[in-house]
Amino acid sequence: xxxxxxxxxxxxxxxxxxxxxESSEKRFRAIFDNAYQFTGLLSREGRFLEINQSMLExxxxxxxxxxxxxxxxxxxxxxxxxxxxxxxRAIADALEGKTTQFEANLSAIDGSTMMLDxxxxxxxxxxxxxxxxxxxxxxxxxxxxxxxxTIDLEVQRQxxxxxxxxxxxxxxxxxxxxxxxxxxxxxxxxxxxKMRQQVREFRQIPDYSQDSLMSDLLNNLDTxxxxxxxxxxxxxxxxxxLQQIVEDMLHLIQLEDHTQFEFATxxxxxxxxxxxxxxLSLTEDxxxxxxxxxxxxxxxxxxxxxxxxxxxxxxYLMTHAIQAIHxxxxxxxxxxxxxxxxxxxxxxxxxxxxxx
Numbered sequence: 001x002x003x004x005x006x007x008x009x010x011x012x013x014x015x016x017x018x019x020x021x022e023s024s025e026k027r028f029r030a031i032f033d034n035a036y037q038f039t040g041l042l043s044r045e046g047r048f049l050e051i052n053q054s055m056l057e058x059x060x061x062x063x064x065x066x067x068x069x070x071x072x073x074x075x076x077x078x079x080x081x082x083x084x085x086x087x088x089r090a091i092a093d094a095l096e097g098k099t100t101q102f103e104a105n106l107s108a109i110d111g112s113t114m115m116l117d118x119x120x121x122x123x124x125x126x127x128x129x130x131x132x133x134x135x136x137x138x139x140x141x142x143x144x145x146x147x148x149x150t151i152d153l154e155v156q157r158q159x160x161x162x163x164x165x166x167x168x169x170x171x172x173x174x175x176x177x178x179x180x181x182x183x184x185x186x187x188x189x190x191x192x193x194k195m196r197q198q199v200r201e202f203r204q205i206p207d208y209s210q211d212s213l214m215s216d217l218l219n220n221l222d223t224x225x226x227x228x229x230x231x232x233x234x235x236x237x238x239x240x241x242l243q244q245i246v247e248d249m250l251h252l253i254q255l256e257d258h259t260q261f262e263f264a265t266x267x268x269x270x271x272x273x274x275x276x277x278x279x280l281s282l283t284e285d286x287x288x289x290x291x292x293x294x295x296x297x298x299x300x301x302x303x304x305x306x307x308x309x310x311x312x313x314x315x316y317l318m319t320h321a322i323q324a325i326h327x328x329x330x331x332x333x334x335x336x337x338x339x340x341x342x343x344x345x346x347x348x349x350x351x352x353x354x355x356x
Contacts, residue, residue: 038116038137044130046071046091055137060109071135076106090120094133097122104137115141171249178243185239189232196225248312261306268301268335275315276333290325292318295334 038058041050051066059066059076066074072087083104090100099121106114116137123132199222202214276294303310321331 037139038135040071040135042071042091042120042133042135044095044132046087046133049132058106058109058114077104080105086118087120090118091133094120094122095130097124097128097130103140106137113141114139115143167249171246174242174246178239178246182236182239185232185235189229192225192229192232196222196229199225261309263304263306265302265304266307266310268303269296271307271310272296272314272333272335275311275318289328290322290331291329292331292333295332297335297337299337301335301337 038055039052040048040055043049047068047070048066051063056063056066059074061075071077071091072084077083077087086102086104090102093100099119101117101119104116104118106116117140118135118137121134121136122130123134125131199218202218272294273296276292318331318333325331
């Protein structure tokens with residue numbers, strides 16, 4: 001082979017090598033710049049020799065401005081002596097051949113704060129001398145947020161457990177005094193009834209009926225016992241409400257314990273109508289002159305639900321509306337089928353409005 005042919009072959013090999021190097025460089029740059037993690041190549045002093053696009057975007061700087069800059073002097077860390085100290089220690093450790101991993105907070109260009117899992121790895125030559133450093137940072141903000149949410153959920157669970165235990169204890173401890181109060185109210189009612197009967201009997205005795213002092217005494221006693229008798233139903237009604245609260249507390253505890261619901265198809269119109277009739281006496285007792293109007297839908301509104309819990313749910317709404325309403329207030333209820341909101345069919349709704 002002549003010299004000319006050898007020269008041409010050498011030039012061809014050089015061109016192929018150059019093209020291969022360019023292709024390799026492009027692949028490296030594509031991977032380097034498109035990596036989600038923050039990657040940089042540092043000098044022994046910690047100056048940027050290379051920096052990938054993800055890191056440039058987070059820093060909010062151009063490549064030419066970042067190259068040659070000390071990593072701990074970067075503006076995103078410069079304001080935090082603590083962060084700078086971490087990088088200086090990591091560089092010192094890397095120069096001793098150690099790979100250092102630590103967490104660093106980065107104030108991104110968009111104002112958000114990133115939590116980075118950062119590492120500095122040494123690159124050595126054949127003699128083992130550290131010549132460069134590889135800087136890598138992974139955004140673990142999501143992990144930190146997840147850990148915080150896990151902690152928050154655990155705290156919330158513990159609070160719920162404490163509240164649940166309190167409700168359990170309170171509901172059981174309240175049952176005994178409620179039973180005593182109910183019994184006492186019943187006995188008091190019997191005593192009052194007996195006293196009123198005795199007053200009536202004394203009035204029939206001529207000597208007592210003609211004595212003005214005794215007559216006044218009997219009148220006062222009759223008035224007092226009558227007022228006491230009028231209070232008995234109020235006491236009994238409030239004890240019934242208190243007992244219902246206790247039972248509701250136990251139901252809530254059962255819900256926490258994954259109580260099995262008994263689903264059945266019921267007519268929402270019938271449920272609300274039943275509750276309206278049941279609450280009419282409550283509106284009379286509170287002496288507020290509260291009126292209740294119920295407008296049922298034209299057609300039946302079947303819903304598949306646990307009837308006992310549906311009664312409680314709507315009952316709560318009505319009871320609270322009655323208790324919170326002003327004198328001469330007006331409560332309106334209506335049931336309807338909502339054709340728009342339900343994706344798979346009609347959605348049944350019971351609406352309670354409280355008007356002062």
